[in-house]
Amino acid sequence: MRATLRWAHSDLRTHRGEALFLVLATAGIVVSLLLATALFGYATNPWQRVFTQARGAHVWLHTAPSADTGKLTGLDGVESVTGPYPTASATLASRGARAAVELRGTPEEPSVGRPLLTSGHWLDPANPDGVVLESRLARALLAAPGDTLTLPGTDRTVTVLGVADSAEKRYRPGEQPGLVWAQPSAVGEPRGRVVALRLTDPEDTDYAVQRAVTVLGSGAVSEVSTWKQARAEAQGDNRLLGQVLGLFGLGALVAAGLAVHGAIGTRIRGHLRDISVLKAIGFTPGQVVRVFLIQHLAYALLGALAAAAVVQGLGSRIPGRLGDAVGVWHGLPGHTVALLVVPVAVVLFIGATTGLAAWRAGRVPPVPVPRRAASPGGRLSGAARSALGLRLPPALVLGWHRAFSRRLRSPATVARLALPLLLIVVAMSAWTTIDRFDGRPEQVGLPTSLTVHADSGLTDRAARTVLEDDPQVAAAYPGVEVAALVPGQTATIALRGLGTRQDPYPYSLAEGRAATGRDEAVAGQGLLALLDARVGDWVRITVGDQPQVLHIVGRSIEPENAGRVISTSLDTLRENDPGLGPTLYELRLRPGADPDAVADRLTAAGEGHLDVHAVPNPADGLSPLRGVIVGLIVVLALIGLIELLTAIGGTVREGERDLLALKAIGLSPRQITAITVVSTGCTALVAAILATGLGVPLAHWLIDAQGASSGIGSGIAAGPSAWLLLLLGAAAVAGATALAALPASRAARRRLADTLSAVA
Structure with a gap:
């Protein structure tokens, strides 16, 4: 155990930056997934709570005054019927605000679809001009119990007696009138009636509606609304935010798992002799695997615990809708389970990818096998030799050759680096689409x-x-x-x-x-x-x-x-x-x-x-998404840094065996350094091109698919500008070359004795 801890401690000192990035990336992934869980709960629970407590109706039918709604009582699948209630359209005004409303004559609290009072009291027969407002309508009119509202164009006024939550479709300016419960005498001459149906099987809603309209006659029914429509509307943008967070969180988790797998694989190739020595002195294959597994599980566990603590302690203080969602989520029954399951699932996933890579360490033989003087595929290709013959800089030619001459390892490195960059391109496309709604609404149906x-x-x-x-x-x-x-x-x-x-x-x-x-x-x-x-x-x-x-x-x-x-x-x-x-x-x-x-x-x-x-404008409800996108880009950048550090370490170690040959042909330490820098930059360049080429169409497909599923329709996606994509690629290449410069310079100036021992 002491030797295991010493090995882990030594590896931590050598790869401090990589360990820090892994902890931060894991924390970001867990935060993203926990916030997505909170948003899903927040989107569904408030409406579901109101619907359950109010014995919400599954179907609301707006009918003509002459419709015989008594026929609905005997329909199969109808548990109970409430109403009919007389209705009339009107406009209410208060403090300069106006709203279109539906006055509903309701002498008694309904047994189905009962409004849940949040302030004030229910209607009083002694006050015929008293009304109860739906809560969203009350907020739009800045009204509270005791306020007096006017009906523009008439001499009438009404007094607010109470404010109530309802499981029906909510007030939306210019689209859905607000709901006002009043005495039948306050409705005046009704233009229609409304009746509520509660079904024995909510999933048979469409069939029940069809039968109800058939019984009443299609000319008698002017409007139908169902509990599914009300639920979808109540969930609204919160569910979309949860989907975005969940999608990117899972994508980042996969990218982090691949980055850890690549990091361990590269480290094993660089420490084959050390692993052989550990086995020679008595380490079993299982103990060698546990060295890597426990080390990376500790990093992941640290990040997951930190993320859970931050969301639990500070999540409700996030400004805006995210903070409200976390605050509500804390009071939901499944909160504790989700707070435990999500971090554990992330740690187990990272542990699985770690174990898969560490298993290779357990297969290393206890007797060191001399490495070949050149890596497979290390012989110069015809194109490389022709490029040298054209007097192109040797560092450029050899750097490109080193980047793509390692057969399977080169494409794997490019793919692991391209994945976080691809997700960043998708996130940038989401940002650009929101900007399109804000800046060019005429192109998206507005x-x-x-x-x-x-x-x-x-x-x-x-x-x-x-x-x-x-x-x-x-x-x-x-x-x-x-x-x-x-x-x-x-x-x-x-x-x-x-x-x-x-x-x-x-x-x-x-x-x-x-x-x-x-x-x-x-x-x-x-x-x-x-x-x-x-x-x-x-x-x-x-x-x-x-x-x-x-x-x-x-x-x-x-x-x-x-x-x-x-x-x-x-x-x-x-x-x-x-x-x-x-x-x-x-x-x-x-x-x-x-x-x-x-x-x-x-x-x-x-x-x-x-x-x-x-x-x-739908973009008005998506403003929290901008902050989410920025946070996700930071997490993905951390994962990209992990993969870059891994690629740089592997390139430097691969170059150690060629160091003597490069010095023998007269290359200076600066030129040798440039070979490693060019190799890393070429890898980053190809990854950026691949991420851009795949990320833009993928982003369009995802955004249009979301638009189609929400009913808006495909055709709303907008990709980042060419300049922005060029800037992303340039940043990736510049960052890769900058990170590679220092370790490459140190390796190029190593003493010959050190080099001989490294390749022996």
């Missing part, structure tokens, strides 16, 4: 900056006059958006009519062409996936009891409504309903315009008849 809803007190002509008179409004596209049922009546989608044939809406198309003719439309990826349709197909959707048949001629990038959107021109919708008028306007602003300032001016000019919202 050609407009503001959405304006006009109430009935303002005509179309008057509304357009107010909008187009603003000097910073470049174009105002009239439109309408209605809920529609898909074929089979199992889900609700958004049907939009935007722009006219004379002034078409500038959709961002990823496939096909723009909708310019009659009955032509473009659809989002989410809708195509839902209907199992493709560009060129005809689809039949239902708005109330009115069918609409449209020809899909293009696929648009749709960041809203999970891509479940089909869009055509307002003229096409008017052909079925001549009396249809625009209810919203999409505004494209001039370059450099401030959306907030324009929104304030339009709100004032509309005199209470215009509701102006900024178009939501």
Whole structure:
């Protein structure tokens, strides 16, 4: 045991930098995986908690006032029915903020889908103007119990009695109205009703919806929402962040395992004589393997423990969403198990790769075998000899030859170094894609900056006059958006009519062409996936009891409504309903315009008849991803440094046997040093080229696959600029040559006696 510890201590002193990088890289990998676990728990648990405590409904049906919802009670698979409740659309205003809402007449707390009060109290029959707000809506209106809200365009006011969490779809400005529970008398003349279904088997949701719509009649159902849609929306960007962290964490773990494997393999080749001596004095093969295994397991364990301690003690103090996620995760039931399992799994993986490499040390014979004077493949190739004949610098030719004359070891070294560089290219592509959403939103389905809803007190002509008179409004596209049922009546989608044939809406198309003719439309990826349709197909959707048949001629990038959107021109919708008028306007602003300032001016000019919202940008919820990407690049750079140190050590040791020959032919120590530096630089150069060539298409595929799965659609990926990729490659080559200079210089100036003993 004393000899084992001495060997480990000696090896640690020789490779301090490598050991430090391994500890830091392991810590970074464990932190990444733990944060990913926290984000997954944070994304799912809050909504799941509310859904469970509220006995959440699996299906919500918005119906016409005349629909006979009593028929739903006897449907197979329906456990209970709550409602119907009368509903009406309205707008609430408070402290300068406005929000579109759904007033829902709820005299008693529902038995299914019960709101969970977070402050205040439930509705009081003695206060007919009292309301309870959904929590996200309350935050948007800056409202709390006791506040008075106004309904613009009317003389009515309501008083906030309470704020509650709900498992239904949450308020999103310009997309999803906020939920307001009120007394039926406060709803006024209802325009519809809503009924909630709780199912015996939640996985049969689609079938239950289809049967419910069939029983009520397709013309009686205007909108359907399910628990799966609400859950996916609640998870939102948190789940995406968790996926990114998990993907890069696993990739970094594989890269670290390969780096450790290569480091041990190189070290064994450099210490064959020492290992033979250890066996000659009585070390068994198992003891030799344990020397390497215990040493690297200690490094990994140290890094894993440090990472677990940091996440447990300081994780909740990370600013923003990551800190909130860790804080919530600390209170979840599986927190302790995950905090133990993730570090242990990382240590075991590194231990497995270490053991595989260390097993070769146990096979070293106890009698040293003299090494050949030249490594396999060491004879100069015809190209190298021709290059020397052209009087190219010997250091350049011999360095290139040394880098790629070691048969299997050279490609393995290049591959291990290329993997962290490839992951860095993928991370840079993710950053560039977020920048594309921020800087060039018109290319990713966001050609407009503001959405304006006009109430009935303002005509179309008057509304357009107010909008187009603003000097910073470049174009105002009239439109309408209605809920529609898909074929089979199992889900609700958004049907939009935007722009006219004379002034078409500038959709961002990823496939096909723009909708310019009659009955032509473009659809989002989410809708195509839902209907199992493709560009060129005809689809039949239902708005109330009115069918609409449209020809899909293009696929648009749709960041809203999970891509479940089909869009055509307002003229096409008017052909079925001549009396249809625009209810919203999409505004494209001039370059450099401030959306907030324009929104304030339009709100004032509309005199209470215009509701102006900024178009939501998915990149707004991905701002924490920038910090994550920076941290991941640092971890991957540490892994790359480990592999570079390994490659440099192997190159220096391989060069020791050639040192006498190089000096004999007249090369100076500086030229001999340059051979090692050039060899390392060439390895890094090829790895950088390989990482760039594979990383850019891989990043596009991963980002587009994520876009397609989220409904936005493929075609959103943006790769780093050529200059940025060139800078990454130059940094890798410059770093490799700089790290190789000092050990190569020391090796080139070794005494001849030392060299003879090394190659003996």
